[in-house]
Each structure stands twice: as C-alpha cells, then as structure tokens.
Amino acid sequence: MAKGNIVARTGNEAMAEAMRQINPDVVAAYPITPATEIVQIFASYVADGLVSTEFVPVESEHSAMSACIGSSAAGGRTMTGTSSQGLALMAEMLYIAAGLRLPIVLAVVNRALSSPINIHCDHSDTMMVRDSGWIQIFSENSQEAYDNMIQAVKIAEKAAIPVIVTTDGFIISHGMERIEILDDADVKNFVGEYKPKDYLLKLEEPITAGALDLTDYYFEHKRQQIEGFKASKAVILDVAKEFAVIAGRSYGLFEKYRLDDAEIALVAMGSTAGTTKVVVDELRQKGLKAGLLKPRVFRPFPKEEILEALKKLKAIAVMDRSDSMNGHEGPLCAEIKAAFYDIGVNKPVLNYIYGLGGREIRPEDIALVFSELSEVAGGKEKPKVSYLGVRE
Amino acid sequence: MNIKEVVKRKELFTGGHRACAGCGAAIVARQVLMAAGPDTVVASATGCLEVVSTIFPYTAWNVPFIHSAFENAAATISGVEALYRSWARQKKYDKKVNFIAFGGDGGTYDIGLQALSGAMERGHNILYVCYNNEAYMNTGVQRSSATPIGADTTTAPVGKVQKGKAQYRKDLTAIMVAHGIPYAAQAVVGNWRDLTNKVEKALSIEGPKFINVFQPCRLGWSYKPELTCEMGRLAVDTCAWPLYEVTNGQYKVTRPKEKKPIAEWLKLQGRFAHLFRPENKALLDQIQAETDKAWEELLRKENIASQAAAPAQPKSI
Numbered sequence: 001m002a003k004g005n006i007v008a009r010t011g012n013e014a015m016a017e018a019m020r021q022i023n024p025d026v027v028a029a030y031p032i033t034p035a036t037e038i039v040q041i042f043a044s045y046v047a048d049g050l051v052s053t054e055f056v057p058v059e060s061e062h063s064a065m066s067a068c069i070g071s072s073a074a075g076g077r078t079m080t081g082t083s084s085q086g087l088a089l090m091a092e093m094l095y096i097a098a099g100l101r102l103p104i105v106l107a108v109v110n111r112a113l114s115s116p117i118n119i120h121c122d123h124s125d126t127m128m129v130r131d132s133g134w135i136q137i138f139s140e141n142s143q144e145a146y147d148n149m150i151q152a153v154k155i156a157e158k159a160a161i162p163v164i165v166t167t168d169g170f171i172i173s174h175g176m177e178r179i180e181i182l183d184d185a186d187v188k189n190f191v192g193e194y195k196p197k198d199y200l201l202k203l204e205e206p207i208t209a210g211a212l213d214l215t216d217y218y219f220e221h222k223r224q225q226i227e228g229f230k231a232s233k234a235v236i237l238d239v240a241k242e243f244a245v246i247a248g249r250s251y252g253l254f255e256k257y258r259l260d261d262a263e264i265a266l267v268a269m270g271s272t273a274g275t276t277k278v279v280v281d282e283l284r285q286k287g288l289k290a291g292l293l294k295p296r297v298f299r300p301f302p303k304e305e306i307l308e309a310l311k312k313l314k315a316i317a318v319m320d321r322s323d324s325m326n327g328h329e330g331p332l333c334a335e336i337k338a339a340f341y342d343i344g345v346n347k348p349v350l351n352y353i354y355g356l357g358g359r360e361i362r363p364e365d366i367a368l369v370f371s372e373l374s375e376v377a378g379g380k381e382k383p384k385v386s387y388l389g390v391r392e
Numbered sequence: 393m394n395i396k397e398v399v400k401r402k403e404l405f406t407g408g409h410r411a412c413a414g415c416g417a418a419i420v421a422r423q424v425l426m427a428a429g430p431d432t433v434v435a436s437a438t439g440c441l442e443v444v445s446t447i448f449p450y451t452a453w454n455v456p457f458i459h460s461a462f463e464n465a466a467a468t469i470s471g472v473e474a475l476y477r478s479w480a481r482q483k484k485y486d487k488k489v490n491f492i493a494f495g496g497d498g499g500t501y502d503i504g505l506q507a508l509s510g511a512m513e514r515g516h517n518i519l520y521v522c523y524n525n526e527a528y529m530n531t532g533v534q535r536s537s538a539t540p541i542g543a544d545t546t547t548a549p550v551g552k553v554q555k556g557k558a559q560y561r562k563d564l565t566a567i568m569v570a571h572g573i574p575y576a577a578q579a580v581v582g583n584w585r586d587l588t589n590k591v592e593k594a595l596s597i598e599g600p601k602f603i604n605v606f607q608p609c610r611l612g613w614s615y616k617p618e619l620t621c622e623m624g625r626l627a628v629d630t631c632a633w634p635l636y637e638v639t640n641g642q643y644k645v646t647r648p649k650e651k652k653p654i655a656e657w658l659k660l661q662g663r664f665a666h667l668f669r670p671e672n673k674a675l676l677d678q679i680q681a682e683t684d685k686a687w688e689e690l691l692r693k694e695n696i697a698s699q700a701a702a703p704a705q706p707k708s709i
C-alpha cells in the first residue's frame with residue numbers, strides 16, 4: 001500500500017487535484033456555480049505548465065460536451081465538469097457521447113435545477129440524465145470525490161462508457177476536509193495510457209463516427225450499448241480492486257454501514273450518508289438496530305446486490321434529494337421498489353424527499369426518519385412519501 | 393489548381409451517396425476535399441450532407457469523419473483540433489492535418505451560430521464551410537435566417553395575404569469578418585476553380601477560417617436538376633451572391649463580367665414564381681434595389697480596405 005499525503009481540500013479542489021494527476025489530453029469546460037472552481041483551478045495548472053492538457057474555454061456547456069466528444073473520438077483522454085443548468089444544456093450531447101461509446105469523464109457538482117433558480121445542492125440535475133447511458137458514481141465527501149475521479153478514468157476507458165462523478169454542491173464542493181492524496185506517479189501508473197483502437201486522428205484508417213442508423217441497425221447498436229452498460233458493473237468492481245491496492249481504500253457498488261444485523265435502515269446517497277452514519281452510531285448506542293446503505297454507483301443500478309443487502313430488513317426509508325415529478329415518488333425509491341417486486345417481496349418502504357434547493361438535512365431530521373421507521377417496523381402505518389424539512 | 397491534375401486525385405467524398413440528383417451540397421463536399429487532400433478530419437452538422445453520406449453501414453467519406461449533433465459542428469471540430477494541439481505539444485503526433493467542419497445554413501446561420509462564433513473567437517486552426525442553400529432543406533424547405541426576402545418556404549409560405557419570407561437574410565459572412573478572423577470568403581457551386589482556390593488558400597493560413605458556399609438546391613428552390621451549376625453562376629452574375637474574400641481585413645471582390653438583373657435568376661426558381669405576378673412588382677423592384685445596394689456596399693468596403701492599412705489579426709500565443 002502506497003502512503004498518501006494528508007492534505008486539506010474542498011471537494012472542488014480534490015477533483016481538480018485528481019485531474020492534475022490524471023493529466024488528460026483535453027479539458028473543454030464552461031463555468032457554473034458550484035462547479036466553477038474545478039475548471040478554474042485546472043486552468044491555473046494549465047497556465048503553470050503543470051499539465052500537458054489543451055484547455056478549451058468554450059462558450060457554453062453544450063459546446064463543452066461537443067468539444068469533449070470531438071477530442072475523445074479523435075483519440076484523446078478527455079474530461080470536463082459542470083452543474084445543474086449546465087448539465088441540462090449538455091443533456092443532448094450526453095446521450096450522443098454514450099451512444100458513440102466515448103470514455104469521457106464528467107465531474108458534476110450536484111445543484112438544483114431551475115425554476116426557481118437556485119445554486120444549492122440537490123440531485124435533480126444528475127437524475128435528469130439518469131437514463132443517458134452514463135455511469136453515475138456518487139461521492140460522500142472530498143476523499144471519495146478524489147478517489148472516484150481517478151477510478152472513473154479507468155472505468156470509462158475499460159468499459160467504453162462515459163462516467164459522471166458527483167459531489168454535493170457546496171456541502172462537499174466547498175467544504176474543507178482532511179483527505180489523503182496519492183503520489184503523482186502512483187496515479188499516473190494507475191490510469192496508464194489511453195490507447196483506443198479506432199480514432200479520428202488515425203488518418204491512415206479513416207473512420208466515420210456518428211453515422212445515420214435507420215430502422216435496420218439502430219436497435220442492434222442500442223442493444224450492444226445496453227449490454228455494455230450492464231457489463232460495466234464488473235468493470236467498476238475490478239477497477240475498485242486495483243485502486244484498493246494503491247490507495248488502501250476499498251470501494252464497491254454501494255457501502256453498507258452497520259447494515260448486516262440491522263432491522264431498519266436508510267438508503268441515502270452523497271453527503272447525507274455521512275450525516276446518517278453519525279445518527280446510526282447514536283441509535284446503536286441506544287440499542288436500536290439501525291443501519292445505512294449508501295449507493296455509490298447509481299448507474300448502472302446494482303439491483304441484485306442492493307436487494308440482497310436490503311431483503312432482511314423490517315422497514316426501509318429511501319432518501320431522495322430530488323423528486324421525479326411523476327406524481328408519486330422520488331427516483332431512487334422507484335428503483336428500489338421496482339427491484340423488490342421482481343423477487344416478490346412486499347416490504348415497508350418509506351420515501352423521504354428532502355434537501356431540495358440546498359435545504360439543510362440535520363442529524364435530528366435523520367433521527368426523525370429512523371423513529372418513523374421503527375414505528376413502521378412495529379406495524380404502524382405511515383405516509384408512503386414524506387417531504388422532510390419543508391414548511392407545509 | 394489544374395483540372396488535369398485534379399481528376400487524378402483520390403476521391404475523398406465518393407459517389408454512391410444518397411443525395412438528390414443535382415444536389416449542390418455533394419458538389420461542395422467533393423470539391424472542398426479535392427482541394428484539402430487526404431490529411432483532413434471532417435466534422436459535420438446534422439443536415440442533408442450528413443444524412444445522405446453516412447447511412448450505416450455505408451459512408452461516402454474517405455477521410456476521418458465525425459457527426460455528433462446539429463448545432464455543434466464548430467465545437468466538435470474544436471475538440472478534435474484541441475487534441476491535435478495537445479498531442480503535438482506532447483510530441484505524440486507530427487503530421488500536418490486540416491480540420492474542416494461542414495454545416496448547412498440551418499446548422500451555421502441559426503442553431504449553430506453560437507458554437508461557430510465561439511470557435512472562431514478561440515482561434516482554432518479550422519476551416520468552417522457553410523453549404524448555404526438558403527433554407528432548412530433536410531427537414532423540408534423551412535425558412536432560415538439565410539432565406540432571402542420573398543422566397544416561398546414551408547414555414548413562411550406564399551399565401552393569400554403573405555408573399556413568402558418577409559425579412560431580409562442575414563449577412564453571416566460579414567459577421568464572420570467582424571470576428572477578425574484571418575480569412576473569410578464567399579464561394580459558389582458552379583465555379584470549382586474559385587472554390588478550390590479559396591479552400592487551398594484558407595488551409596494555408598493558420599487560425600480560424602470561414603467559407604460561405606452558395607449552394608443551389610433543386611428541391612427547395614424548385615428548378616431543373618441539371619441547372620445546379622448554372623443557378624450558382626447566375627447568382628454571381630446577378631449579384632444575388634457576390635464572390636469575395638477577406639484576408640486579414642483586406643477585401644477582394646470578384647466582379648461579374650456583366651451584372652445582370654436579379655429577375656433573370658429569380659425567374660428560374662419556383663420559390664420566387666409569385667414575384668412575377670403583376671401585384672408583386674413592387675417587391676421585385678425592392679429586391680433589385682436591395683441587391684444593388686448590397687453590391688455597392690461590398691465594393692465600398694473593398695475600396696476602403698484597400699486604402700486603409702488592414703487591421704492585423706492578433707496571433708494567438
């Protein structure tokens with residue numbers, strides 16, 4: 001195990017640091033709060049000659065992803081970052097990047113979508129593009145943001161699937177934490193060189209990328225993409241194993257926190273998982289068998305593995321930091337409930353929509369959820385969907 | 393460029409594509425690549441050219457080609473060129489490569505204008521070629537901001553009270569000149585020597601370049617397919633589409649041998665048929681007057697530019 005350096009970094013700084021060590025060929029980006037700092041810091045690395053990256057300060061996020069697609073198809077290791085409206089503007093190009101099987105890495109600092117305009121954290125931006133064909137990896141803190149960025153490059157290139165790594169806007173992106181940074185050489189060795197088979201700058205073997213597929217081929221190509229997406233779960237786990245060797249930190253598709261013997265548990269992504277761990281510890285001291293499942297990989301959705309981890313619980317609360325506007329529940333909850341149907345389990349699952357537009361989620365909010373869960377586990381009825389911390 | 397030498401070159405945009413008989417866009421692609429040669433990467437906007445040339449599993453492109461979306465050919469080629477710069481700096485790549493983007497007037501004048509402006513301002517070493525057929529032909533002849541006044545299109549149709557498009561077209565070449573790029577030009581389908589010379593010249597210049605190629609469309613303009621090149625030449629002779637280039641601010645206009653009345657060009661096209669009804673004479677006269685005014689203005693710019701010192705384009709560092 002390599003010894004890292006202990007430093008203080010915000011989430012944005014940690015992601016920019018990872019990008020410096022990865023040293024991609026091209027970064028094309030457009031600033032947006034709260035992701036701006038990532039590209040600002042990276043631009044300073046370019047200005048100081050610390051990376052060999054060509055930085056393209058494009059005029060919009062749509063062009064950012066378009067330029068990334070051009071660079072990646074041309075054969076280069078390519079990265080960018082954005083938030084919220086920027087991600088929404090990129091949405092068209094996200095689907096195209098995934099369909100072209102281009103291993104672009106995108107740091108998304110989660111922020112609420114307009115309207116009303118709001119710059120603070122929720123997950124509605126990445127949820128909007130959850131079916132775009134990008135792998136989505138959520139981070140609980142700056143350390144995970146850093147580790148996930150480094151792993152993302154390798155995952156993307158091995159699976160030929162683009163990867164989004166998220167942090168929670170301001171909560172992680174601007175929160176200073178103690179993290180462990182790997183040596184530059186270790187990261188360089190870990191990510192290795194990107195060697196695509198076919199690429200635009202290989203002039204001697206010209207390719208046509210982005211051809212028109214009609215009724216006779218589109219379905220077959222999409223079918224292959226779907227299969228590749230399913231198979232990426234194994235790639236994510238392989239890369240995590242390799243990463244554990246250099247970093248001494250282990251990652252899976254999700255993290256179980258005091259879950260194996262738990263009777264009630266929360267499912268929560270991002271920084272809220274950290275808050276939940278504190279509450280779980282407190283409740284455990286009081287003798288309550290509470291636990292947490294923190295999805296790290298939201299796409300592809302690790303259905304079988306999550307079911308296995310949750311199936312023995314008496315009651316579950318799924319925490320959604322966005323609403324689907326489907327008229328009934330949040331996106332994470334819908335995934336989990338649908339999965340239970342497949343194995344014929346009808347378990348009490350409560351859905352809590354929380355933290356929209358950066359509304360604070362406090363330990364006492366989480367404790368309230370656990371107390372309601374206890375009541376449900378004891379046979380009491382509760383509303384299927386609750387809105388936590390909102391003035392009704 | 394010599395015709396005897398040109399025909400010996402490898403076809404980089406091949407036949408067998410699905411363009412209409414008499415399609416001018418295919419002529420643009422073929423002649424531009426003829427001038428550019430094989431060490432070229434092409435990006436294309438969604439549109440007629442992309443649709444007819446890349447129907448899987450076939451491709452008409454014998455050079456590396458990428459299409460990603462409608463509004464972003466300039467941004468896409470920016471990314472390809474950025475990688476080239478990166479690799480050159482890292483000493484991973486030492487070939488000289490041309491980077492060319494193609495877009496129709498829809499993908500260039502309208503939905504792609506922002507990406508085009510951004511790419512030009514950033515100074516990428518690219519050539520953007522607009523194949524300008526004056527409407528959205530791929531989706532069925534809808535108006536664009538390149539559509540001239542009075543033209544009949546499916547979203548600005550001739551009706552009982554309306555006479556086709558009510559607005560003048562926008563002068564995109566002037567907008568590109570205003571970006572201070574080292575080379576901007578207008579060319580036409582029907583004058584291959586002028587087009588290929590302009591492409592060769594553009595590609596010899598470092599930095600962002602733009603060529604607006606006037607491209608008759610037999611379907612959208614409604615004329616006989618064998619007349620495509622003639623329609624282009626007549627557009628030049630009537631000053632409907634003047635040929636000129638602007639090199640580092642210096643204008644050079646190619647004058648027609650004899651300037652013809654615009655009606656000679658308009659009358660061959662179904663999209664302008666209504667202009668020849670007696671009740672529309674005023675509009676026809678207005679079009680002639682505006683064409684004359686634009687031509688005078690262009691000659692005035694050439695005259696001013698040749699007198700004043702050309703503003704030097706600051707080289708990117």
